[in-house]
Amino acid sequence: MKTRHLISAVAAVGSIATISPAVASADTTQAQSASSANWSGYVAGGSADGSSRQFSSVSGSWIEPSANCASGQGYASFWVGLGGSGGGSGSLEQVGTETNCSDGANANHFAWYELVPAGPVRLDLSISPGDHLSGRVTVSGTNVTVSLTDHTTGASATKTLQMSDPDISTAEWIAEAPSACDSSGNCQPVPLADFGSVGFTGASATADGHTGPISDPNWTAQPVELDAASGAGGFVSDQQSGGATPSDLGNDGSSFSVTWAASSAQSSDPYADGGPPGYGYAYGYGPAYG
Numbered sequence: 001m002k003t004r005h006l007i008s009a010v011a012a013v014g015s016i017a018t019i020s021p022a023v024a025s026a027d028t029t030q031a032q033s034a035s036s037a038n039w040s041g042y043v044a045g046g047s048a049d050g051s052s053r054q055f056s057s058v059s060g061s062w063i064e065p066s067a068n069c070a071s072g073q074g075y076a077s078f079w080v081g082l083g084g085s086g087g088g089s090g091s092l093e094q095v096g097t098e099t100n101c102s103d104g105a106n107a108n109h110f111a112w113y114e115l116v117p118a119g120p121v122r123l124d125l126s127i128s129p130g131d132h133l134s135g136r137v138t139v140s141g142t143n144v145t146v147s148l149t150d151h152t153t154g155a156s157a158t159k160t161l162q163m164s165d166p167d168i169s170t171a172e173w174i175a176e177a178p179s180a181c182d183s184s185g186n187c188q189p190v191p192l193a194d195f196g197s198v199g200f201t202g203a204s205a206t207a208d209g210h211t212g213p214i215s216d217p218n219w220t221a222q223p224v225e226l227d228a229a230s231g232a233g234g235f236v237s238d239q240q241s242g243g244a245t246p247s248d249l250g251n252d253g254s255s256f257s258v259t260w261a262a263s264s265a266q267s268s269d270p271y272a273d274g275g276p277p278g279y280g281y282a283y284g285y286g287p288a289y290g
Contacts, residue, residue: 033225033246038189040226040244040258041174043085044205044219053207053219055082058171059136060203060254061151064109065195066129069101074193074242076100076260077112077176080135080203083167084116091167092116095135095146097127098178101193113146115163123157125150134202139166171205173214175244175258177226192226192242192260199257215253223248223256 034043046052060080067076079096083089095113102108111123125148127133132151137144144163149156177192203214214221226244247257 033223035227036224038177038179038226039172039174039224040176041172041200041246042203042214042221042223042249042256044171044207044214044216044221045085045169046220047218048220052169055168055171055205055207056140057136057138057206057211058082058173058204059134060173061132061134061201062198064097064127064129064131064133065099065198067099067101067107068194068196069105069107071194072101072191074101074191075178076193076195077174077178078198079172079174079176080137081172081174082137082139083170085170085172089167089169090117091163091165093137093139093144093146093163093166094172095123095137095148097133097148099129099193099195107193111148111157113148113159115144115161115166123148123159125155125157126153128152139163139168142166171207171219173200173203173256174224175226177244192244194242194262195260197257197259199255201255203254203256213252213254214256215249221249 044053044055058080062078064078065076067074075098077096077098079094081092081094081096084092084094093115095111097109097111099107099109107129109127109129111125111127112120113123114120127150131153134149134151136147139145142162142164143160144166145158145160147156147158175195175198177189179187179189181187204211205214205216205219207219210216210218212218223246225246242260242262244258244260247259249256
């Protein structure tokens with residue numbers, strides 16, 4: 001099976017997200033959550049008065065979590081990125097890590113970047129549970145720079161790439177259930193691995209020359225809850241998959257955690273309802289994951 005990190009399905013019909021217009025002001029840490037079939041975390045967008053923002057950079061750190069593979073096959077990704085959550089978006093620039101339970105009791109961990117609509121590409125970094133990681137995505141015109149640093153090992157990887165039409169309307173800090181796509185490009189999230197909890201720290205973004213944390217009043221921020229059973233975005237979601245919920249922002253406005261939770265429908269066989277959700281490449285791109 002080959003999976004990709006699909007553009008968000010936050011509270012929308014269709015595979016590209018439109019965040020609910022009822023976005024609470026970023027100076028509150030108890031904003032109303034949006035629902036997604038594949039994302040959980042925080043999304044920063046326009047200002048409270050409805051004006052748009054142009055983000056040029058996003059960064060954040062996390063500790064690579066272990067995964068409990070005892071319950072069967074599952075996948076989870078952790079990343080920072082720009083774009084992909086606004087109405088009409090066709091692009092998303094992201095960098096992060098993935099853990100998957102595709103080979104039995106032991107989880108596999110690796111690093112990747114993706115410039116949607118192209119598929120994900122693995123980075124030459126060895127990732128282990130407990131590693132302290134920092135990711136950054138920077139966009140300048142058609143130049144996109146993605147970087148990932150493993151502070152535990154001292155290794156890092158940086159790529160500067162060309163992208164004809166990057167989306168810089170939003171910034172994100174996300175734990176995700178990756179998606180599988182068939183040969184026609186029809187995608188849906190795969191079962192979410194039990195990753196326990198992942199904490200994001202030092203989360204910041206730069207928009208229109210101003211740099212600040214998630215809670216910065218120059219933009220709005222919304223928590224996003226992953227609910228695989230919701231079918232958000234028109235996905236035929238796997239009812240067996242778990243969900244994930246973000247915490248409130250910390251007092252610094254730049255830290256939060258995302259916690260996995262079992263679905264009430266979850267069984268020991270994640271494909272008990274008729275087989276895996278999809279095979280093949282995403283739009284003809286992407287390495288084999290699992």
